[in-house]
Amino acid sequence: MSANNSFSYEQLFARNAAEPAPLGMPRRGRYDFAVAYPDPETLPLDELVEGLRQALAEEGRDLAIYHHRQGYPPLREYVANKLARDRDIHVSPDDIILGDGSSQPIHMIVETLVDPGDVLLTEDFVYSGTLNTMRRFRADIRGVPCDEQGMLPDALEAAIRQARAEGKRVKFIYTVPTFQNPQGWTMPLERRQAMVELAQRYDVPILEDDCYVDLRYEGSDVPSLYALDGTGRVMYVASFSKIIAPGMRLGYMTAPRELLQRALAAKSGGAVNTFAAFAVHRFATGQLHSHIEVINDVQRRKRDAMLAALEEHFGDGVTWSRPQGGLYIWVRLPEQADLVSIRDRVLETEDVGYVPGTAFAADGVSGRNYMRLCFGYNTPEEIQEGIARLAAACRREGMLAD
Incomplete structure (x- = not known):
């Protein structure tokens, strides 16, 4: 074959390769x-720069080494303290994994738990990024009908029972319970308790995506699903993206250690960007609230x-x-x-x-x-x-x- 012939990768793509994505920047509207x-x-911006300046003066030479894949320890300690204070989630810094936003932890969880054809339950309309990850791993995604308070408990139970009747196990329920993306509602306490009770009764884990919980403009906070459970059936992810800057690409997850260890092994790229973690940690510690x-x-x-x-x-x-x-x-x-x-x-x-x-x-x-x-x-x-x-x-x- 001539070396000048154009080469095609079409016959080389893995069976589970992702679908093609468009290249180039999409147009944004005014x-x-x-x-x-x-x-x-x-x-x-000024505060992040000052926090970074302080961190570099104190720890800048640590940029010469690769940090552990769980991420910058002082920021994990901050996250653990924030979760305890704000969400009644009591874990140690060693129970926290930092990720590139919340999307990477979600990807790690899906990769760790989902085989092709596994049933995952979500809200009928839910965050598209997570849906794309679930589709990437060929999950059987089933939307559960919602009203203005979230998933309908009877419909959720029916979906679990339907999967069981088909000889399938629901790997987990994915939910954005607070200021849901895209539907906007917040799941009240009674609805959260009902979801946790179903998870415990049918032995189905929950992946709680709490990315927007700090952006409350009125009303009272509602306890996290993680805090309501206490049995290890809830995995939790959140992010600094919406409360500091999406471009910082910093989020985090916590879950039972047997899952964290497997998810950490699936984490690509090593630790999160330490440069960004320095800035976020110094800023968040004194000024985030x-x-x-x-x-x-x-x-x-x-x-x-x-x-x-x-x-x-x-x-x-x-x-x-x-x-x-x-x-x-x-x-x-x-x-x-x-x-x-x-x-x-x-x-x-x-x-x-x-x-x-x-x-x-x-x-x-x-x-x-x-x-x-x-x-x-x-x-x-x-x-x-x-x-x-x-x-x-x-x-x-x-x-x-x-």
Whole structure:
């Protein structure tokens, strides 16, 4: 064969290789309601730089070595203390693994527990990143119907029993119980207790994704599923992304040690970036609590601006969530609306970005008349303008009545 012939890898891909992903940067709208970015003006840049300067002066020469795969010990100690104080989760720093955001710990858990065809239960619409990881490992993902308080306990039990009747074991239940992504609701205490009771009765673990819990604008905190369990059936992940900066790429997990040891063995890339861990640790230790208060005041105003704009510009037949925190509003248009088909045109003509409901559907196809709107990035004035543009586009495309 001539050395000049073009070579193809097509016949070499592994059977379980991931599906192709597009290369290049996707276009962002000026009115960017598609991705849950925080307010760029609230990023604590000076404080992070000062924390990094202090850490480098004290420990900078440790950058010459590779840290243990669990991650920078002082930051793990901080996380353990934060979990005990805020979530009634009492673990040691050695029970914490730091990861690249929360996505890497979730990936580690799925890789450790899931064989092709294993049943995983999620909310009927849930975080697309986790769904993509589950699909990567060829899981049998089954969405459980939800109301405004989360998974319906009877439906969850029915899904567990259905899997058992098919001779399958549910490997775990995945849930975002607080300010759920994308639906926005928070699971109340009684619903959490019901989920934990079902997990214990049917011997099914729970993966609790608590990434948004600090972003509360009103109402009272609800205990974590982990704290309600006490039997080792709950695995817990969270992140600094939404309370400091997504670009820092720092999150964490805790779980029973027999799982942590296996998950750690599946962790790729060694320890998290120590440079970033230095900065986050020094900043978080003294200033994170007050910073969260500041960003919550900002995000509350943005949430209220988006809710007001939806009320003004979207008419009868459209409903939306009214979250007590987080970064998402979940919008439902009439059944005949197809927000998938018009998304690119809306981005092109109106400079407005959103994500249609199908991206969050456990079955991958439901929710064409739903969209998730994120209110974190734009100013209140831009939110008003962007929602007006979005409503006008939906009417022009026949998705809304005039």
